[in-house]
Amino acid sequence: MKDLIIRNLSKTYFDVYAGTQVTAVHDVSLSVPESEFISIVGPSGCGKSTILNMIAGFIPLSSGEILVGGKPVNGPGRDRGVVFQSFALFPWRTVLENVAFGPKMRGIGRVEREKIAHEYLALAKLSEAAGRYPNELSGGMQQRVGVVRALANEPDVLLMDEPFASVDAQTRMTLQEELTRIWEAKRPTVIFITHDVGEAVFLANRVVALSKGKVLEEIVVDLPRPRVWDDLNENERFKALTGRVLQLVRTA
Amino acid sequence: MKSFLLKVWSRYVRLTARWPSIGSIAPFIPVIAAWWIVTELQIFPRVFLPGPVEVVRSFGSLVYTGILPEYLQDSMVRLAVGAFWGIALGIPLGILVGLSQRAHAALWPPLLFFQAIGDIAWLPILVIWFGYGLTTITVIIVYTVIFPVVLNTVLGVRSISINMHRAALSLGASRARLLWEVVLPGALPNIITGLRNGLGYGWRALIATEIIVGTSGIGFLMFDARRAGSVVEILLGMIILGILWYIVDGWILAPIERATGQRWGLVTR
Numbered sequence: 001m002k003d004l005i006i007r008n009l010s011k012t013y014f015d016v017y018a019g020t021q022v023t024a025v026h027d028v029s030l031s032v033p034e035s036e037f038i039s040i041v042g043p044s045g046c047g048k049s050t051i052l053n054m055i056a057g058f059i060p061l062s063s064g065e066i067l068v069g070g071k072p073v074n075g076p077g078r079d080r081g082v083v084f085q086s087f088a089l090f091p092w093r094t095v096l097e098n099v100a101f102g103p104k105m106r107g108i109g110r111v112e113r114e115k116i117a118h119e120y121l122a123l124a125k126l127s128e129a130a131g132r133y134p135n136e137l138s139g140g141m142q143q144r145v146g147v148v149r150a151l152a153n154e155p156d157v158l159l160m161d162e163p164f165a166s167v168d169a170q171t172r173m174t175l176q177e178e179l180t181r182i183w184e185a186k187r188p189t190v191i192f193i194t195h196d197v198g199e200a201v202f203l204a205n206r207v208v209a210l211s212k213g214k215v216l217e218e219i220v221v222d223l224p225r226p227r228v229w230d231d232l233n234e235n236e237r238f239k240a241l242t243g244r245v246l247q248l249v250r251t252a
Numbered sequence: 253m254k255s256f257l258l259k260v261w262s263r264y265v266r267l268t269a270r271w272p273s274i275g276s277i278a279p280f281i282p283v284i285a286a287w288w289i290v291t292e293l294q295i296f297p298r299v300f301l302p303g304p305v306e307v308v309r310s311f312g313s314l315v316y317t318g319i320l321p322e323y324l325q326d327s328m329v330r331l332a333v334g335a336f337w338g339i340a341l342g343i344p345l346g347i348l349v350g351l352s353q354r355a356h357a358a359l360w361p362p363l364l365f366f367q368a369i370g371d372i373a374w375l376p377i378l379v380i381w382f383g384y385g386l387t388t389i390t391v392i393i394v395y396t397v398i399f400p401v402v403l404n405t406v407l408g409v410r411s412i413s414i415n416m417h418r419a420a421l422s423l424g425a426s427r428a429r430l431l432w433e434v435v436l437p438g439a440l441p442n443i444i445t446g447l448r449n450g451l452g453y454g455w456r457a458l459i460a461t462e463i464i465v466g467t468s469g470i471g472f473l474m475f476d477a478r479r480a481g482s483v484v485e486i487l488l489g490m491i492i493l494g495i496l497w498y499i500v501d502g503w504i505l506a507p508i509e510r511a512t513g514q515r516w517g518l519v520t521r
Contacts, residue, residue: 058418078424088415091516092437101433105424135517153423 002069002156002189004032004055009064011050011213024050026213027064032157035187039200042210042249048193051210052161055191056082069156078102081150083160087142089134095121095145096130102153120148123182140171147179151186160192164199173229176202180227197246201238202227207245211252219245276502302484307491310484319473324492327469330386331458334393335451342398342450343443346405347435356406363402371396371457375464384465389458396457400449408442409435441513448505455497 011025025047032038040048053059055066057076066073068080076082081102089098096117103113121127124144134142143163150158164172180203183190194200200207201221209216221241223232232238268275284304290296291303298306314320348355349363371392382388412434420434462471470489477485513519 056418056422076418076421078422080422082419082422084415084419086413086415088413088419090416090419090434090437091518092440092512101420101425102423105426105429133516149423 002034004030004157004189004191005067006030006051006055007065007067009051009054009066010062011047011054011059012062024213025054028210028213028215029064030208030215032189032191034189036206037183037190037192037204038206038208039192039194039204040208040210041194041197041200041245043195046210046249047213048195048210049161050213052159052191052193055157056080056159078105078153079156081153081155081158083143083146083150083158083163085162085165087134087139087146089142089145089149091134094131094133095126095137098134098145099149099152101149106153116152120152121145123151123185124148124178138171139167140175143167143175144178147182151182151188156189158188158190160190162193162195165194165196172199177228179203180225184225197242197249201241201245202229202232207241209245209248209252211249216248216252219248276498299481300483302487306484307488310482310488314485314488323469323473324496327458327462327471328496330389330393330469331451331454334390334454334458335397335447337390337394338397338401338450338454339447341394342401342446343405345398346402346443346446347409347431347439349402350406350409350439351435360406363399367399367403371453372460375461379465384467388465389461392457392461393454397450397454400453401443401446404442404446404449405439408439408446411442412438437512441509441519444505444509444513448501451500451505452497455493455500459493 007029009025009028009030010023012021012023014020015022028047028051030038040051042048050059054061055068055073057073057080071079073080089095090101093101096114099117099120100113103116108116118127118130121130124147126141126144126148129137129141129145134145137145146163147160164175167175176199183203190203192200192203201223204221207219207221209219219241223235223238223241264278268278288304291298291301311320345359349359350356374392374395375388378388378391382391416434416438417430420430425433458469459471459474462469463475466472466475470492474486474489477483477489509519
């Protein structure tokens, strides 16, 4: 049971400066079956990060419900792994210790958890960096660590909050290709938040277009895998899909 | 001439790279030389300003009679005991105030208030309460060490990004585990800064307290020497103060800082 169900989710909060009630997320319903990769795409302020923070249990929801594997969300938990835009690696832990952190919290012994960490680091081609500290790595490498740190804990759902927004464009394309490769290897359930329409379509099985806290439309991405940018850049289907999503979020 | 100086300088840089201790001693050579020249020229009467040779001789005789080692030990133990309690109380208090809004609201104003009442300002009332002795000295040191430690710990705890907490929680850490895995290491660079300030202030407060209420220690040595009119011993006491701090900072605090905050990229080198 690794599916995610969102029913009539809303988030309102009181803006102390404006003195008014603000609705960030309005009646969002979404069903993500096990091993599906969905992207939620929309402009800044559309409520996509708020949705992710509610799924992660970082902020309380105002109404509706979120079920992960049939269980309602109540605070953060290891069934939902999170990859942050700011990486949020622990600077005082080596790369290996960062990746082994989740297994450590589960009470797995040192030898076993380091074996797990090495296996995941190899998956992201990071074996060489195991003994280094995060501040000694490039941004792209840091986020690779961020992704495998979340995956090494074997969450039911992987939540990714604009994870590639703060790396350069070339590195971003490499990371996107690597993520699809890792996804195919491990098949986790993924919720991927982004404002980049091309990225959303490239990665996902399904794209959810969001605007002003509401779901506009869900678009199924029927592109074959494995996906690489060299193929998709000229692909007519890819162009049509991105065009469609772009039109949705821009005209909303 | 210029190339000669450059050559000498490059020699010096290479030498200090190989033996860093030379780099920490060499800058004092001109200071001592100037001191020596001034005393040799008899600009001031010898009784008012003795030279380096007399100070070294006085050091030798005070070590020989056992007075200096004993006083030194007394001062160091007092500072260590005071520092221990200052840290043992200061870090948990700082973490509490840093994490809890309520604790912050209740404790921050009194913390600032009592911080303003400097260590020495407590002496008159402490002498009435505890008399001239170790209790008074210890209270003063703990009082002096604790505030920089608490205030910097609070700052450190509050500067940890919320995403650090969130990352640890979503990786399965319990709230209690968070304290050890995130809060303490995240605040550590600030805690060390607080310790550095606290011990520095504590060291000064100790000497001042020993001068006023002490019966032993480096501060007492200096004050006692004044009574006997021995400028040599006063100078010796001052030099020892400087050297001791240099050792505490350079051999204990700085290496800890290099191994933690600097290594992690949380503190710039």
